[in-house]
Amino acid sequence: MASPAPRLLLPEAPSLVAAFGRATLLSTEGEVRVLGATAVANALAEQPAPLLVHAPATARRLDLPPFEEALDLLELFAFACPAEPAPPTPRGLALALDLPVPADDEAAAILLPELAGALLRRLSRLAGTEAGRGAAAIAAHLRDTIAWPWADSVLAALGQPGMKAGREALKVWRRLPEWEETGPPPPPASHAVSPADARRRLAEMLGGSAEQRPQQADFASAAAAAFAPREAEGAPQLVLAEAGTGTGKTLGYIAPASLWAERNGAPVWLSTFTRNLQRQIDGELARLFPDPEERRSRVAIRKGRENYLCLLNFDESLGQAGMRSMALPLALVARWASATRDGDIQGGDFPGWLLELFPPGTLAGFADRRGECIRSACPHYKKCFVEHSIRRARHARLVVANHALVMVQAATGGGEDGRPTRFVFDEGHHIFDAADNAFSAALSGVEALELRRWLLGAEGGRSRAKGLRARIEELAGDIPDLLPPLEAALHAARLALPTSGWFGRIGDEAPLIPNPAEGFLHAVRAQVLARAPQDEGVYSLECDLHPVGPALAEAGDALRLALEGLETPLTTLRDRLRARLEEEDSGTMEVGERIRLETAMGGIERRALNPLAAWRGMLGTLAAPSPEPGTRPVMVDWLQLDRRDGRDWDAGLHRHWLDPTIPFAQVVAAPAHGLLVTSATLTDAARRNDPEAAWREAEARTGAVHLPSPAIRAAVPSPFDYARSTRAFVVTDVDTRMAGQVSGAMRDLFLAAGGGALGLFTAIRRLREVARRIAPKLEEAGLPLYAQHVDAMDNATLVDVFRAEEDSCLLGTDAMRDGVDVPGRSLRLLVFDRVPWPRRTILNRERRLHLSGGHPQNHDDAEARHRLRQAFGRLVRRADDRGVFVLLDRAAPTRVLAALPEGVVPRRVPLAEAIRETRALLEGYGTEPGENPG
Structure with a gap:
């Protein structure tokens, strides 16, 4: 019918x-x-x-x-x-x-x-x-x-x-395509891309009717040098290219990168700092590949597994489809999964606001955020979104990734994606911070408990984490000698590692310490509380590791021995898996069996042996004598008690490289054949009169100084007339210690601009207080206010709303300062509550002392200038944009204000004058689109 x-x-x-x-x-x-x-x-x-x-x-x-x-x-x-x-x-x-x-x-x-x-x-x-x-x-x-x-x-x-x-x-997986295994790609050829080639490709991408932008063509020409053949092992072709805001650097580097990939039959990895920026680059690639199907075959987006919908998690959640609280979330995710481009549930085509429509945590279990993936043992393995993305990346021409994934993959020998030879690092000023995160280690309660879960699986509670036994037993039928080291490892894990609820057992009295890890964490907490400066109970506490207290030394030695007892059988297990792979004829071993062996071996290496080796090395320093004052360390170690919303939740020993660009250069840059590192803020604006010093500092921040061949330097200025289209003020009569004064200043400035205002804060607590105070008055004037850490929206959603609602206002912290693209009237006023100095931490103290050339204040000044310069770059994104930059911190030193673009002279004025000038510049802005501000 x-x-x-x-x-x-x-x-x-x-x-x-x-x-x-x-x-x-x-x-x-x-x-x-x-x-x-x-x-x-x-x-x-x-x-x-x-x-x-x-x-x-x-x-x-x-x-x-x-x-x-x-x-x-x-x-x-x-x-x-x-x-x-x-x-x-x-x-x-x-x-x-x-x-x-x-x-x-x-x-x-x-x-x-x-x-x-x-x-x-x-x-x-x-x-x-x-x-x-x-x-x-x-x-x-x-x-x-x-x-x-x-x-x-x-x-x-x-x-x-x-x-x-x-x-x-x-059951959406029934309608999804399966991936097919293909042979490994051939090695890349070595055809260069000349500057003229890059210019021609850029012109083709832009089309004949595009606005002529000489700076963009100059940038593409300079970027081409990163795609020349390498002349010596360990010496990549390295280009550092600073491209002022408005240059069009994304299309500028896509031009030579795409041409090299086509000519040489290998991918170029385009790496950026955040997921939001990955999405922006992906959008730009539509200029090169306007047909969606062609773009899908030639472009891959790569992120960590925790970013994708796990079909097995979703499958198991369908048992709750009859529950009132889960029926609608599951239905809407099923609708999305049937239409998504790549299954990216964190910043891809999954609407971030969907998470906000339901109670917190409703959709949290749909991605594999706890390392529970069982790879080839999964019934949905052949349709897995992650496995699809890995295989697309192997055969794509351009792979859009992020700094964190690139560095982790390189540190693990290339990982699932092989080892690319050509990279573009956009937002290159973040390489230092990204490497700092990627090559650090933490022996904390949270990390140790996560290792226990990975090894032992679920020990009560609701979880499908099956542990190492489930991963190995399917292989043990063919390799029976896997069972003895497996049993020994699981026994050692039960004895050594913390169990659920560990934090409640390491308090002041600590009547019962059940294992070495919890004994160590108890000693860490005690030393931190004894030595850290007193605070208001809001921020995390930290103290130097040395001199090591007797209780911590004893507890650390006991934990080190226990971890060695765990590491030994795991090493045996890994080695026996490797031996089976090596002894089998690769021509006769079934693909499925090889994948299972490689997956098991790689998991043991990445999830257990690597952290155990790092922890053992960290614990070994407890017995070392205290370093002499002023000694330059290779690593910086400290103890930390973490807090969230005033509540203690983790404790541990932390280790970071003093200079994290050393491992970046060794592990990522040196094996590559070519790298382009680009940003609008590679150099310090305060060094305009000494460009050689500015470039030396940029080379230090990006790791270029640790490579044998000198970097090629290029700088393309912004085409914007900042002096004509912007104003900058430092307000002289606002006390930033008084929340009422800061709130009143932001409110009146936002009203003067008629919205389109972004307020940036250096502390979440102040942001929340100002949001509470100013929202009613702004709303009365028809200016909706949104705030990070207040509204239940992720950052990408907040930016999307701010971009769409031209007269709205937005409050945020660091994440709203970098890489946010809001052209036009939607962002016409930017207000900083204070100079964004780096946080006073032990790590910052050591870097100020040893990486500042003997002038610690220079280190902090440079950090603050980079942050102010990045923020100012959000304000003008098109030639017809205009905007006002306001700093409410009257104590801001003139040397920090050198961050602003050349021609922008910040004026120190009372608040009333800043309000008048803001209204004068922005009044009528946007009524005649395309008119340049005068």
Whole structure:
């Protein structure tokens, strides 16, 4: 029997758009009212469930309890438009659906029913198709399980009003393609890319109608040198290229990189610092590969396993599909998984706001964040998103990765992706910090407990972590001599490593210390509390390792012996797996068996032996004499007690390289054939009059000084006229110690700009206090305020909202300072609460002393200048942008203000004058798009 013709069935519901403490309500009779929070609650009690966007955020803004029932348009959008981007606001949905953008809250309330109609019409296009029947089965499941308020409308639009529930439709893996194993790629050729070649490729990418940007072509020409053949082992072709904001460096390096990859049949890895920046680069690659299918075959996005949907986790979660709390999350994730490009659930095409619609942790278990992957033993292995991405990367021409993954892969011998020979490190000023994280070690309670879980699996509680036994026993039938070292390792782990609840047992009294690890952690905590300066109980505490107290020395020696007892059988286990691989004829061993052996061996190496070796080395220093004052260390060791929201949660011994670019140069750069390291802020702006010193410092920060061949240096200035389009002020009459004064200054500056303002803080606590104080006044003026660490949105979602809502304001910390691309009016004012000095830590102390050329203050000044310069770079992204930079810290030294672009002269003025000047520059900005500011 034919399905009924699709029809639109719009629920009859009032429309609700919330501001801070008030809301605009469009009743079902068409009456528009602006009501306070209490009146809104009373009005909604007499009407059907409201139509709104983002129910949790709406309730928070009105200070109301969570809505028990609501027609949330974000739920409908996620169902109808899976894997499509949209900022989670009425304006954002209008932009995504190509509808008129509402000018105010009243217009937004009137628009909500039209948004619902547009989404249902989108669904109606699936009527009669296999995809439509699958969607209808999921909607019917939601109708029968939780009475989802959108279910009847969705089923009507799909032409399936009588569809029976079908939980089978949630088993999305049945519709996913399998990957196929292929032979290893051939070695790359050695064809160079000339500067002229790079310029031609760039011109092809831009097209004949593109704006002429000589700086971009100059940058592409300079970048080509990184793709010349290597002349000596361990001496890569290294180019350091500084490209001022507006140069167009992304397309500038894609030009020679893509040309080299095509000519030589090998990938170039494009590495950046954050997931958000990976997404931006991926977007730029549409200029090179406009066809989505071609881009999918030639471009791969690579991230760590913890970023992808784990199909086995999702499969096992379907047992909860009948629960009210899980039915809708599972259904919406199933809809996304059927449409996603690559299964990236952290910053890819998965909408970050989807996590915010449900209680915290609802979707946390859908990715493998605890190292529980069982690889080839998984029933979904052949359809695994991670395995797909690994295989695409092996045969792609451009791989978009991040610094952390590149460094970890290199440290483990290339890992799953082989060993690339050509790299581009965008946001190269972050190489030092990324290497600092990648090549550090921590012997802490959290890390040690994680190793115990990996070795022993779940010891009570709900988890499918099966431990090392499950990974090895399937191999033991053919290799029986694996069992003795396996049993010995598991026994040693039970004796040595902490168990769940360890922190509660290492307190002051510590009546019972059940194992060496907990004894060591108890001694760490005691030494930290004895020696660390007193604080307010909010921030983490740390103290020097040396001189080592007697209790810590004794506990450390006991733990070192226990870890050696664990390391020995694990080493035997690893070696016996390796011997089996080596003794078998690779031509006769089945691919599946080889994969299982390699996976087991690699897991033991990465997850157990590597950290155990690092911990043993760290514990060995406890017996060493205290270093002489002023001695330059290779490694910096300290003890730390970690806190979150004023609560202690971890303790341990930490080790970092004094100069982490040494292992970066040794492990990542030296084996490569060519590297381009680029950023808008490679050099210190304060060194404009001494460019040689500026480049030497850049070479030290990027590891170039540890390579045998000198780096090729290139600098391309910004095309922007900053002196004409920007203003910079240091406010002289605000006391940054007083939250009220900082709040008042930010509020009045934001109002003067009419929104489009980003406030940056050096402390989360101050950010939250200012957000609480200024939100009501801004909302009264029609300027919505969003805040990192306040709003339940991830950083990418907050930036998407800020970009879409041109008159909104945003408060954030470091993550909002670097790599955020918000062109146009959406960002026209940037306010710093204080100079962003580096934190006063033991690691910072040692680097100030030994990496500053004998001038410790220079180290801090350079860090602060880099941060201010990066922040200023967010303000002007296009030639017709204009913006104001304000620093509220009247104590800011002039030497730090040298970070601002040449031609921008910061003026020290009272707050009132900064407000007047801000209003004068920005008044009318954007009324005539394309007009240059005058």
